[in-house]
Amino acid sequence: MFKEMHDLFQWAWLIPFLPFLSFLLIALVTRRSKGLSAAVSILAILSALGLAIAIGVGVIQSWNGEEFVGREAVAAANWLNIGGLKIDFGTIVDPLSAMMLFVVTLVASMVQIYSLGYMHGDRGWSRYYAYQSLFAASMLGLVISTNLLQLFIFWELVGLCSYLLIGFWYFKVSAREAAKKAFITTRVGDFGLLLGILFLYNKFGTLDFAALSNAMNTNFQDFALIGGLSYLTVMAILVFIGPIGKSGQFPLHVWLPDAMEGPTPVSALIHAATMVVAGVYLVARIYFLFEHASPAALQFVAGLGAFTAIFAATIAIAQDDIKRILAYSTLSQLGYMMFALGVGSLTASMFHLMTHAFFKALMFLGAGSVIHALHEKQNIWDMGGLWKKMPITGWTFFIGVLAISGVPPFAGFWSKDEILAAALHNGHPVIYAVGLFTAFLTAFYMSRLFFVAFTGPSKPENHPHESPWTMTLPLIILGVLSVVGGLVALPEHNFAFYVHAGELEHEAMDWALAGISVVAGLIGIGLAYTIYVRKAIAAESIVAKFPGIYRLLKNKYYVDEFYLWLIHHIMDGLAKVLYWIDLYIVDGIINGLALFTRGSARTLRRTQTGQLQTYALVFFFAVVVIYLVFAIGEGQLAALNPLAMLGGVK
Amino acid sequence: MSAATAGSMILPFTLLAPVLAALIIVFLPKEEGKMIKIVAALGTFAALALSVYVFFAYDRAQGGMQFNLILPWTKDLGVNLAFGVDGISIPMLVLTNLIGFTAVYSSWNLDKRVKEFFVLLLILITGVMGTFIARDLFIFFLFYEIVVIPIYIMVIIWGSTKRVSKEYAGMKLTIYLLIGSAFLLVGLVALYLNAKGLNGGQGTFMFDELAKFKYDPTFQKIVFGLMAFGFGSLISMFPFHSWSPDGYAGAPTAVSMIHAGVLKKIGGYGLIRLGLMVLPVGAKFWAPVIATLAIAGVLYAAFIALAQKDLKYVVGYSSVSHMGYVLIAIAAFNVTSINGAVEMMFAHGVMSALFFSMIGFVYEKSHTRNISELGGLARQMPRLAVGFLIAGMASLGLPGTVNFIAEFTIFMGSVRAYPVLAILGIAGIIFTAAYILRTLANVLFGPRRPEWDHLKDLRGPEMVPLVVLVFVLFVTGMFPNIVYSVINSGVTHSDLSKVMETVGLAKMGGLF
Numbered sequence A: 001m002f003k004e005m006h007d008l009f010q011w012a013w014l015i016p017f018l019p020f021l022s023f024l025l026i027a028l029v030t031r032r033s034k035g036l037s038a039a040v041s042i043l044a045i046l047s048a049l050g051l052a053i054a055i056g057v058g059v060i061q062s063w064n065g066e067e068f069v070g071r072e073a074v075a076a077a078n079w080l081n082i083g084g085l086k087i088d089f090g091t092i093v094d095p096l097s098a099m100m101l102f103v104v105t106l107v108a109s110m111v112q113i114y115s116l117g118y119m120h121g122d123r124g125w126s127r128y129y130a131y132q133s134l135f136a137a138s139m140l141g142l143v144i145s146t147n148l149l150q151l152f153i154f155w156e157l158v159g160l161c162s163y164l165l166i167g168f169w170y171f172k173v174s175a176r177e178a179a180k181k182a183f184i185t186t187r188v189g190d191f192g193l194l195l196g197i198l199f200l201y202n203k204f205g206t207l208d209f210a211a212l213s214n215a216m217n218t219n220f221q222d223f224a225l226i227g228g229l230s231y232l233t234v235m236a237i238l239v240f241i242g243p244i245g246k247s248g249q250f251p252l253h254v255w256l257p258d259a260m261e262g263p264t265p266v267s268a269l270i271h272a273a274t275m276v277v278a279g280v281y282l283v284a285r286i287y288f289l290f291e292h293a294s295p296a297a298l299q300f301v302a303g304l305g306a307f308t309a310i311f312a313a314t315i316a317i318a319q320d321d322i323k324r325i326l327a328y329s330t331l332s333q334l335g336y337m338m339f340a341l342g343v344g345s346l347t348a349s350m351f352h353l354m355t356h357a358f359f360k361a362l363m364f365l366g367a368g369s370v371i372h373a374l375h376e377k378q379n380i381w382d383m384g385g386l387w388k389k390m391p392i393t394g395w396t397f398f399i400g401v402l403a404i405s406g407v408p409p410f411a412g413f414w415s416k417d418e419i420l421a422a423a424l425h426n427g428h429p430v431i432y433a434v435g436l437f438t439a440f441l442t443a444f445y446m447s448r449l450f451f452v453a454f455t456g457p458s459k460p461e462n463h464p465h466e467s468p469w470t471m472t473l474p475l476i477i478l479g480v481l482s483v484v485g486g487l488v489a490l491p492e493h494n495f496a497f498y499v500h501a502g503e504l505e506h507e508a509m510d511w512a513l514a515g516i517s518v519v520a521g522l523i524g525i526g527l528a529y530t531i532y533v534r535k536a537i538a539a540e541s542i543v544a545k546f547p548g549i550y551r552l553l554k555n556k557y558y559v560d561e562f563y564l565w566l567i568h569h570i571m572d573g574l575a576k577v578l579y580w581i582d583l584y585i586v587d588g589i590i591n592g593l594a595l596f597t598r599g600s601a602r603t604l605r606r607t608q609t610g611q612l613q614t615y616a617l618v619f620f621f622a623v624v625v626i627y628l629v630f631a632i633g634e635g636q637l638a639a640l641n642p643l644a645m646l647g648g649v650k
Numbered sequence B: 001m002s003a004a005t006a007g008s009m010i011l012p013f014t015l016l017a018p019v020l021a022a023l024i025i026v027f028l029p030k031e032e033g034k035m036i037k038i039v040a041a042l043g044t045f046a047a048l049a050l051s052v053y054v055f056f057a058y059d060r061a062q063g064g065m066q067f068n069l070i071l072p073w074t075k076d077l078g079v080n081l082a083f084g085v086d087g088i089s090i091p092m093l094v095l096t097n098l099i100g101f102t103a104v105y106s107s108w109n110l111d112k113r114v115k116e117f118f119v120l121l122l123i124l125i126t127g128v129m130g131t132f133i134a135r136d137l138f139i140f141f142l143f144y145e146i147v148v149i150p151i152y153i154m155v156i157i158w159g160s161t162k163r164v165s166k167e168y169a170g171m172k173l174t175i176y177l178l179i180g181s182a183f184l185l186v187g188l189v190a191l192y193l194n195a196k197g198l199n200g201g202q203g204t205f206m207f208d209e210l211a212k213f214k215y216d217p218t219f220q221k222i223v224f225g226l227m228a229f230g231f232g233s234l235i236s237m238f239p240f241h242s243w244s245p246d247g248y249a250g251a252p253t254a255v256s257m258i259h260a261g262v263l264k265k266i267g268g269y270g271l272i273r274l275g276l277m278v279l280p281v282g283a284k285f286w287a288p289v290i291a292t293l294a295i296a297g298v299l300y301a302a303f304i305a306l307a308q309k310d311l312k313y314v315v316g317y318s319s320v321s322h323m324g325y326v327l328i329a330i331a332a333f334n335v336t337s338i339n340g341a342v343e344m345m346f347a348h349g350v351m352s353a354l355f356f357s358m359i360g361f362v363y364e365k366s367h368t369r370n371i372s373e374l375g376g377l378a379r380q381m382p383r384l385a386v387g388f389l390i391a392g393m394a395s396l397g398l399p400g401t402v403n404f405i406a407e408f409t410i411f412m413g414s415v416r417a418y419p420v421l422a423i424l425g426i427a428g429i430i431f432t433a434a435y436i437l438r439t440l441a442n443v444l445f446g447p448r449r450p451e452w453d454h455l456k457d458l459r460g461p462e463m464v465p466l467v468v469l470v471f472v473l474f475v476t477g478m479f480p481n482i483v484y485s486v487i488n489s490g491v492t493h494s495d496l497s498k499v500m501e502t503v504g505l506a507k508m509g510g511l512f
Helices: A002-009 A014-028 A034-061 A095-118 A125-143 A148-166 A173-204 A209-217 A231-246 A255-261 A264-273 A275-285 A287-292 A295-317 A322-342 A346-373 A391-405 A411-425 A429-454 A469-489 A511-532 A539-545 A547-554 A556-605 A612-632 A634-640 B010-027 B033-057 B089-106 B114-133 B137-158 B166-198 B217-234 B243-250 B253-263 B265-278 B280-306 B311-332 B335-366 B382-395 B402-417 B419-444 B460-478 B481-493 B495-503
Strands: A073-082 A085-093 A224-226 B066-074 B079-085
Touching (some): A002 A034, A014 A034, A014 A095, A014 A125, A034 A095, A073 B481, A085 A095, A085 A148, A085 B402, A095 A125, A095 A264, A095 A275, A095 A346, A095 A469, A125 A148, A125 A264, A125 A275, A148 A173, A148 A231, A148 A255, A148 A264, A148 A275, A148 B402, A173 A231, A173 A255, A173 B402, A173 B419, A209 A287, A231 A275, A231 A287, A231 A295, A255 A264, A264 A275, A264 A322, A264 A346, A275 A287, A275 A322, A275 A346, A287 A295, A295 A322, A295 A429, A295 A547, A295 A556, A322 A346, A322 A411, A322 A429, A346 A391, A346 A411, A346 A469, A391 A429, A391 A469, A391 A511, A411 A429, A411 A511, A429 A511, A547 A556, A556 B280, B010 B033, B010 B066, B010 B079, B010 B089, B010 B114, B033 B089, B089 B114, B089 B265, B089 B335, B089 B481, B114 B265, B137 B166, B137 B253, B137 B265, B166 B217, B166 B265, B217 B265, B217 B280, B243 B253, B243 B311, B253 B265, B265 B311, B265 B495, B280 B311, B311 B335, B311 B402, B335 B382, B335 B402, B335 B481, B382 B402, B382 B419, B382 B460, B402 B419, B402 B460, B460 B481
Antiparallel strands (some): A073 A085, B066 B079
């Protein structure tokens, strides 16, 4: 039985390969046929989903009652082999990657089916499905990578797909600029990650996760490097800079809200459920590095994650664009996952990654359904009363709001509670407090969105109607998962049992803490209800009372403005100065030399006068010079020979 | 010296294929434009096919110079008509013919003095190819001089005048090449005389013979300095780079492709073949200077590329920036970095040929290269946009393209020798992304511009450069061992690895 399962694990490479094949097919063969392109793409991702489920079942069954049989299955082949550098490519199947494979293939399948309705009639249809397939292939490749370089390669490729899909409607200036911004911002993070990879390889001679972990476990002496930080701590922080960019942590978060310029299903898949969590996944995958580093590394992760969580949540309160609210919410939840890792609970982080993928993809697809029905309106104040007109979208969105607000028994309740409990139990009360307050803010802004857009009177100029089944079916499936997804935390052999770092974390449910979080969430919902439904407190009066704070939040703390200033004044300024130097100094010297040569040629030409007297004069002086040379001596003359100086003439 | 070994005629045939095509074209009437192009395409294709055969037939396990043909030429001087290739020259040979073949197709729509153009182009290709397969320094230099003549004529007749006049650009390009070669000539003669002295009066120009002698360290420092200047200005080392953007801007598409793609790689190739292998002590002396100039060039040129308005200037400065990576890899002087340097020359060659080819089509159809006048071209010319996008992505080192492999290897090799400089250089990937993505965004994307609605997308023969070069970029990028098996054999089986063991600069202590 287990033997068979192991054989199945060897086929894990098919999971990314099938979508890649589909990408090639669409790009080279079927691109003229819309129907075929979509069929190929969806068929590939559904097959990958089937395989991912089979592998997931295999991983669960590999527990034989006492121990794991074949907990990890690694296959590898040489990819790059030169003097001083050898890299193998492989696939790894363990509980962590099996969970990710399931989440990614599931959400990708949902999104691709949903896109049948959402992208209907778009002239870039085949291109869209080609990009979707390429993205799925890259993301799944990232998940099953066995080493850092392999992961980095797919990491860059998902970045490329993100660039292409954000800029899918390339004729829109906003989309074009957002795509560019996303690529360059994440590249800043990749710079750090790349340095980490290079230095780790040069120290350990391998980038394989298992081999690195082994090397650090056995007789590796960490040593001080710079600024009081040890070598491994610096490496951990360098590697972590990658996730700061990819997973939108402060201060490289600016690209994610702009990425909403892409089609909404893309936002659901790439910028909520899968690619942006790649950073979290990377930290989880290389968690041993953080454990071997000094505590400063994990503290840094925890601190930055918690800061991002509350920072983004406060911005979300003051936004009016439905997709941007969701984007800031995603940033905030990514911060949650990061600080969960930082406080030492890999299980809680990965658990939240999974439940978040379900309910955030659900809400993005719901938002897409609304935008579709309202003909591209995205401002929540232009909506209203949608619940009645679009019951399936309304109900599933409501489930999403409850899930993210941490209302039991929805999925978010379990995972969020586990994170908060881990923060407090592992001795991080400040981070716990920040997390709790963020939970309150989250419930508040999500309910605000829901109440404003879905309840209240409907706007007469809108004529919404429920979306076609291709769009509502994924909503229903994700809705169900958002309800029951958290229950994997319940039984004896639960999620934590499979996905954990080091020793098994026996984190029993802390019902007192859970109660506090639920209350925080409910207060948030209640406050939103009071302001936006009962209108007992006027939103305008609150804004009027704190105009400065409101402006600060509305303008996202002016981080974008600061970066724009840096780019336009510092970077472009420096570029112009250097160009000036190149034109007038570097090239100026060259042109000056050329002018000098031409000028001296013109002068020398005057010696050719044709007058006998002049020649006689020159002749006379030449004789004098030659005489002097001989008088000074032959030895010195030989020394003037350039070849003699070089040692050529003996 | 054996006169002929197995397959010894392959390299001369490869070299003669374009020459033969040029001869046929000479006898064709000048009205037969289409026929002339077909003959040129066939000639370059034959050379490409032969060099691909050499690439796959080369015995990697055995290594060393293969497909040798050595004919004594001038006995008194010790000049041999000697051809042969090893793992370092094969990628350059394939690259030359790859670009030569696609350059013909990039000039498919040319209608001004077609006959002269293609004859000169074929001579140019032959000259470049000759430098890479020569085993004799004299022959190497001879081919290098052959290259100069067609370049000058082609720029001033078929070039274009933008920021600078084509006459200025052609003159600048040529004078730089000549000054570089003048310095080389001095170094070359000194090297020859010194080796003759050490060899007991028997002169030789053979690279591997020259590499056997132990030259005086002072002599090595001076001669390597001359070569570093000569080859350095050829590979557009900062601050001797200013010919490169102006030259490419003035030159016709095919010349830009060949010049940026392979001709300037003669500089890097010469530094490895002649500098590192023959004068290792001199190389070690100059390495820190070269490394510093290299990284200065990487960042300096990347920033200047940000401020450019003409497409060809962007790619011109970009190429200066990328050559900085080759130079620091050469200066880092270890097996990994030299592998990376050769791979980078190959990768950059393919990428910049694709880039210049796409820019050439844009210019040919729209008559402008001004970035602010272009925009939204992905709508009217989707195929061209794909090629342009892929060239851009390769340029910023995206995984999947061979350029990533090259950059990664270079970074890996050079952080070992120059950690601080390497980190600064790696930061260049951010600014490269900035100027490349800006260019892509402003040319390909954005609102549709009605004035470009009449532009026709690439079709027929125009598709050849796109298909061929993109195929090479991806296949060698996804399976790096294809090219690296050859390069690595060249680096590890040559005298180079022995030299590196003894005078290598790798600092393995401390950080590592």
